[in-house]
Amino acid sequence: MELELNYEIALTADFIRSGNFSRVALQLTLSRTKELAELYKEMFPDELLKDATEVVKALRDRLEAGSESGRVGSGDDKEVGLFVMADTTYGSCCVDEVGASRIDADCVVHYGHTCFSPTSNLPAFFVFGKAPINISNCAENLSTYALTQGKHIMVLFGLEYSYAIQKIKEALILESSKLNGSTSNLKFHFADVMGSVMNPSKDCITSTGLLGSTGNFTADEGFGKAIGTRYNIGGLIWNLPEGHRMEDYLLVWIGADNSAFANVVLTFNGCDIVRYDAVDDRLVTDLSQQRRILKRRYYLVEKAKDSNIVGLLVGTLGVAGYLHMIRQMKELITAAGKKAYTLVMGRPNPAKLANFPECDVFIYVSCAQTALLDSKEFLAPVITPFEAMLAFNRGSHWTGAYVMEFRDLISSSPLEVKNQSEEARYSFLQGGYIEDFDLKENGEEDEDGALALACATEKALQVRDKHPNSLIPGTAKSGAEFFAARSYHGLEMNSNDSSPEPFLIGRTGKASGYEDEKSKENS
Numbered sequence: 001m002e003l004e005l006n007y008e009i010a011l012t013a014d015f016i017r018s019g020n021f022s023r024v025a026l027q028l029t030l031s032r033t034k035e036l037a038e039l040y041k042e043m044f045p046d047e048l049l050k051d052a053t054e055v056v057k058a059l060r061d062r063l064e065a066g067s068e069s070g071r072v073g074s075g076d077d078k079e080v081g082l083f084v085m086a087d088t089t090y091g092s093c094c095v096d097e098v099g100a101s102r103i104d105a106d107c108v109v110h111y112g113h114t115c116f117s118p119t120s121n122l123p124a125f126f127v128f129g130k131a132p133i134n135i136s137n138c139a140e141n142l143s144t145y146a147l148t149q150g151k152h153i154m155v156l157f158g159l160e161y162s163y164a165i166q167k168i169k170e171a172l173i174l175e176s177s178k179l180n181g182s183t184s185n186l187k188f189h190f191a192d193v194m195g196s197v198m199n200p201s202k203d204c205i206t207s208t209g210l211l212g213s214t215g216n217f218t219a220d221e222g223f224g225k226a227i228g229t230r231y232n233i234g235g236l237i238w239n240l241p242e243g244h245r246m247e248d249y250l251l252v253w254i255g256a257d258n259s260a261f262a263n264v265v266l267t268f269n270g271c272d273i274v275r276y277d278a279v280d281d282r283l284v285t286d287l288s289q290q291r292r293i294l295k296r297r298y299y300l301v302e303k304a305k306d307s308n309i310v311g312l313l314v315g316t317l318g319v320a321g322y323l324h325m326i327r328q329m330k331e332l333i334t335a336a337g338k339k340a341y342t343l344v345m346g347r348p349n350p351a352k353l354a355n356f357p358e359c360d361v362f363i364y365v366s367c368a369q370t371a372l373l374d375s376k377e378f379l380a381p382v383i384t385p386f387e388a389m390l391a392f393n394r395g396s397h398w399t400g401a402y403v404m405e406f407r408d409l410i411s412s413s414p415l416e417v418k419n420q421s422e423e424a425r426y427s428f429l430q431g432g433y434i435e436d437f438d439l440k441e442n443g444e445e446d447e448d449g450a451l452a453l454a455c456a457t458e459k460a461l462q463v464r465d466k467h468p469n470s471l472i473p474g475t476a477k478s479g480a481e482f483f484a485a486r487s488y489h490g491l492e493m494n495s496n497d498s499s500p501e502p503f504l505i506g507r508t509g510k511a512s513g514y515e516d517e518k519s520k521e522n523s
Contacts, residue, residue, distance in 0.1 A: 007055050010125045012109055013062040015125040015197065016080060023081045025105035026059075027395065028052050028112070031364050042291070047365050052084045055111075065146075089346055091115070091370035093259070094338050095124045095198075097318035115369040116194065116235030117262070118320040118407075120256045126196045126235075130158040133254070133278040139171030141276060141283040142188070142252060151250040151272070155190045156264060158255030161278065162193045168254075189249070190235040220233035233267060233405075234260050234369065246271055254278065257290075259369035263280055266372075266402045291370070297440050298398065300381045304391035307338065307360030309479065311353075313382070314344045315366025325365050325385055325406045350377045358482035363388045368404035385409055396442035486517035 004010065016024055024141065028048045063080050083103045088096040093115040100108050100122055102151070108124045146153055157165060172188055229240045233515045240246070251273040252260050265273060304310075309334050316322050326342065333340040341359065345352050353362060362382045364371055375382040383391070386403040390396050403409055509515040 003051065003054055004058055006130055007051070007058070007111065009055070009058045009062050011196070012059060012064060012125060012127065015109075016107070017062065017066055018121065019107060021080065021106040022078055023083070023105045024081050024353055025085055025096075025100040025103060025108045026052070026055065026083045027092075027099075027108055027110045028055065049086055051279055052086070055085060056082050090318075091347070091367060093117075093369050094316060094367050095119050095122070095318055097122050098138075109284045112160075113258070113260070114235065115367045116159070117316075117318075117367040119198060120318055120320045120463065121200050122305065124198045126198065128159040128162055128193075128196075130163050131278065133157070133161055133164050134281050135164055135167050136172050137281045138168055138254065138276055139175045142168075143172060143175040145240075145252075145274065145283055145285075147186070149250050149272075151248065152187045152189060152239065152250040153252055154246075155188055155252045155254065156233075156236055157191070157253065158258070158260055159193065161254050165190060188236065191238040194232065194235050194237050216247060234263055250274070252276065259372070262290065262293065263368050263404050264348070265443070267404055269294060270400065271400055294402070297372075297383075297387060297402075300375065300383050301387045301391045301398070303381050304361045304388065306382050307391075309339045309341070309359050309482065310388075311359035311362040311380075312340055313348055313362050313364045313366075314342065315348070315364050315370060317344075319367050321407045321410060322365055324410055329363055329365065329388060331390050332388060336394075338392070341479065348373065348382070350379070353378055353380065353382075359481045361391075365406060368406075371404060371406075375390065465474060 028051070055184045059082060060080075088094070089097075089098040090096070093113055094112050094117050095108050095114075097108070097119055105122065108119075108122050109127065110124055111127045112129055114128070119422055140448065142153070142155075155165075155168075169188070169190060169269055178239075186268045229242075229244075231238055231240065246268050247270045249271065251264065251268060251271045253264055253273065255261060255275070255278065257275065257277075261275065269291075274285055275287070276282075277284055306310070312326060312329055312333070313320070314326065330340050330342075341356070343356065348362070348364065353359075357379065359380055361380055362378075363385060364373060364382050365385060371384045373382040384404070385406045386409055389409065390398055507514045507516060509517075
């Protein structure tokens, strides 16, 4: 019974029957981060995958029971195929449409942590799970901390705690009464879950350019109409009245210090944020470590400005709008006078990216919760599309706003190909001025930008002051030019002599002791 509640077997069966789906992909994947493993430690001791057979059996029994009771509908009864996906092509937080397409699935049921990125082709049903939380302790900590603050409080949470939010609201009312109404002047605002069902997104562009928001709303409230701004992030949605800003609120995050929380911290970096740790039952107010992430990201932006060859990493094949963003990034790289290579390799790691030493920087196009890679272990920095726009658009300045969702960039930051300035650019890393390339008019450039630097020429440098090292020339390189400049080119073949070489018999035996070595020892 506990398994059916945790995995929401009844709701899943209703979703399958209502859509009349015949081939259903069940995405039960292992948690790939330490934070998520700790999060699901108590709820699922061996994580999610070990319950796959029991989930399939319970779901099958529920579907057959509904079929026998005549709840299927007027159509012919058909057997529903259930397929378990034990691994994902990219991030496990995204709906794996690539894996589902291999079994010709009609829909996907996603279990566990999710980024709630819109799908492109398949409908999806999300089972968030029920992570344990001490409701009374959570309400007590929030109420006590609210007394020391003079702001209204906006409560965001991990989707795995969505089942307990209503009880937390009720507990906060009780805590308010215990404190003799001292919290009556403080208002707690809670975000809502966007829902458990997601239909494919036909339009990858959001309706507004506001950071983290989905647009303005008008709703009937009380005696009139309330106008304000609607925000959404990571499957959560909430409204702010007209004239209110997110900076006016104290953000409280209920959940683990994971990728979803990092998304909130970076997106709303101008807000005061605290986090309630449900595992340790305590309120964490020191978020200096998370704040340092912005400084690190700004350093990577400055490093990307000095790059010549850019690798475009495709980190998703299912999130709606990813093809549009890839094309936009190619146009941006081309306009900046740099060479772009598109790479599709699944989950990137240092070993994979080390095979492309010619790339000075990589742009990772993926969902918001997997876009931030700790590139300290990589040979070249890995940046997000938003950071690429800051780095490659001459004259752009970082105002402090940070955009994680690349779909927001499509709508809020349309690509404007600016004329490259003839002035040299100052590099903070190299400590001097760098002259970028001047691109000639290229009327025959293909749409995909495959010949991005076909007409790029290096401008002759003219040092106009008495310091010969004050201007650093920028060097245009492609992958072929990079390898041509290397001292090692692999095995060299003698093309003049085509006769085959005689074969030689190599060593035999084990590496711990070859036969020729043993014979020497015996002699």
